[in-house]
Amino acid sequence: MALNNEGEPPPHPTDLEGWRRSVRDGCFVRYPAEAVVAAIQDLGPTADTEVINALALHVSETILRTVRRHVGKNHPNQGADIVDDAHGQLIQAVLCPSSADGKGLREAFVARVRFRTADAIREDGLRRARECSVENLDAAFDPKRADDMSHAREMDGRLFVEEVLSRVADERKRLAFRLHMDGIPLDSKRTTSIADVLGVSSKTAGHWIEEVQAQLKHIAEEQS
Amino acid sequence: MSDANRDMERDEVLFALHKACTNTNPSAAEIAKWVERFPQYADEIRSHVAIIKDWAAREGRQAPEPDEAMISRSESRAMDALHKARTAAAGRPAAQTFDQIMAATGTNVPDLARKLNIARVILAALVGGRMLAPVGERLVAALTGCWSISTEAFEFAVQLALTAPKLGIPKADSNAVVIPRSYEDLVRASSMSEDRKKYWLGEE
Numbered sequence: 001m002a003l004n005n006e007g008e009p010p011p012h013p014t015d016l017e018g019w020r021r022s023v024r025d026g027c028f029v030r031y032p033a034e035a036v037v038a039a040i041q042d043l044g045p046t047a048d049t050e051v052i053n054a055l056a057l058h059v060s061e062t063i064l065r066t067v068r069r070h071v072g073k074n075h076p077n078q079g080a081d082i083v084d085d086a087h088g089q090l091i092q093a094v095l096c097p098s099s100a101d102g103k104g105l106r107e108a109f110v111a112r113v114r115f116r117t118a119d120a121i122r123e124d125g126l127r128r129a130r131e132c133s134v135e136n137l138d139a140a141f142d143p144k145r146a147d148d149m150s151h152a153r154e155m156d157g158r159l160f161v162e163e164v165l166s167r168v169a170d171e172r173k174r175l176a177f178r179l180h181m182d183g184i185p186l187d188s189k190r191t192t193s194i195a196d197v198l199g200v201s202s203k204t205a206g207h208w209i210e211e212v213q214a215q216l217k218h219i220a221e222e223q224s
Numbered sequence: 225m226s227d228a229n230r231d232m233e234r235d236e237v238l239f240a241l242h243k244a245c246t247n248t249n250p251s252a253a254e255i256a257k258w259v260e261r262f263p264q265y266a267d268e269i270r271s272h273v274a275i276i277k278d279w280a281a282r283e284g285r286q287a288p289e290p291d292e293a294m295i296s297r298s299e300s301r302a303m304d305a306l307h308k309a310r311t312a313a314a315g316r317p318a319a320q321t322f323d324q325i326m327a328a329t330g331t332n333v334p335d336l337a338r339k340l341n342i343a344r345v346i347l348a349a350l351v352g353g354r355m356l357a358p359v360g361e362r363l364v365a366a367l368t369g370c371w372s373i374s375t376e377a378f379e380f381a382v383q384l385a386l387t388a389p390k391l392g393i394p395k396a397d398s399n400a401v402v403i404p405r406s407y408e409d410l411v412r413a414s415s416m417s418e419d420r421k422k423y424w425l426g427e428e
Binding site: 012013014038041042044045046052053056057059060061063064065068069070071072073079080083084087088091092094095096097098100103104106107108110111112114115118119121122125159162165166171172174175178179182184191192193194196197198199 | 232235236238239241242243246251252253255256259266268270271272273274275276277278279281282285287288289290294295297298299301302303305306309310313314356357358364375376378379383386387404
């Protein structure tokens with residue numbers, strides 16, 4: 001069983017007295033999130049209010065911080081809508097043990113939160129892709145961030161690339177460019193190629209990479 | 225395959241992908257393997273991998289933190305969800321134990337084990353409160369079908385069983401103790417054939 005920082009295992013999920021003690025002395029915040037979710041689910045919402053409230057608020061904040069860490073501020077409303085949606089879905093699942101998310105959170109908490117966060121980001125990307133593609137990236141730029149961009153480029157070329165990539169809504173194009181940066185060949189009979197991974201012709205994959213490169217160049221020239 | 229089943233399978237595949245990539249930046253060869261293994265979800269896998277690689281590329285950079293307004297909204301959502309769960313629980317009919325469900329439906333562990341082709345020891349552990357939640361999805365579906373009860377009623381029975389486990393046979397030199405085990409543990413340790421174990425673990 002997973003241990004907390006002081007080497008003490010969490011109480012059994014149905015051990016109400018054990019969880020009362022851990023809430024009283026505050027050590028529950030150091031237990032793996034999976035154990036806390038399991039306790040909330042097995043003790044049930046009607047068990048000791050003080051205990052369940054403390055555990056639920058702790059799990060809620062852990063979900064929130066994990067989601068926020070993974071959602072960049074490049075999304076509309078600085079990503080706050082995506083964070084709120086993903087958090088709302090997951091906190092409800094904590095209280096619904098029979099749901100797939102409810103089971104996933106007690107099995108592998110961080111992986112389940114990352115999965116649902118990625119889903120929410122993907123939905124947002126699909127929405128943005130309908131509104132703006134990489135071809136008219138300039139229109140998607142938040143003018144308030146132009147100074148940050150310029151600063152980022154001065155600081156580190158890689159950081160600048162990341163700033164630009166975060167504005168490319170189409171994940172396939174971002175993935176093509178990242179694999180290109182990793183040195184993966186466009187097409188190959190001997191090894192896995194970008195075309196293989198993306199399931200498109202090498203010509204299409206090459207075109208996508210050129211589009212992103214052109215945007216990088218264009219933005220770099222505008223910022224200089 | 226129904227839409228609901230497809231969604232469930234799609235979620236299982238993508239969750240497995242995220243479990244495999246929680247602390248890694250997947251290589252081109254690894255991505256190609258996932259796509260090859262689940263071609264029906266190729267687009268979703270590529271999208272999720274692109275996002276995972278975005279996260280990996282930003283590793284080490286300062287990550288955004290929630291502001292106070294966001295934390296406050298999240299606390300309101302959590303307390304609201306708790307309130308709704310408590311209200312729903314208060315309005316539920318009295319929960320039934322597994323023994324009560326079996327008495328009401330005229331079933332018992334040996335008959336059910338034969339009918340479902342599952343090791344008796346697994347069902348005995350479930351009804352005796354010696355199986356840790358969560359119970360495997362296939363067993364939940366099979367038993368709720370046999371008993372014609374909701375998943376919610378099943379979950380209640382699991383909770384009741386866990387809070388009042390039936391003791392095993394006492395030894396001469398010590399008191400009887402209950403050591404709950406996970407569903408997966410119980411299935412793997414059972415005497416069923418490998419095919420049946422795979423079936424009940426949802427691996428086929």
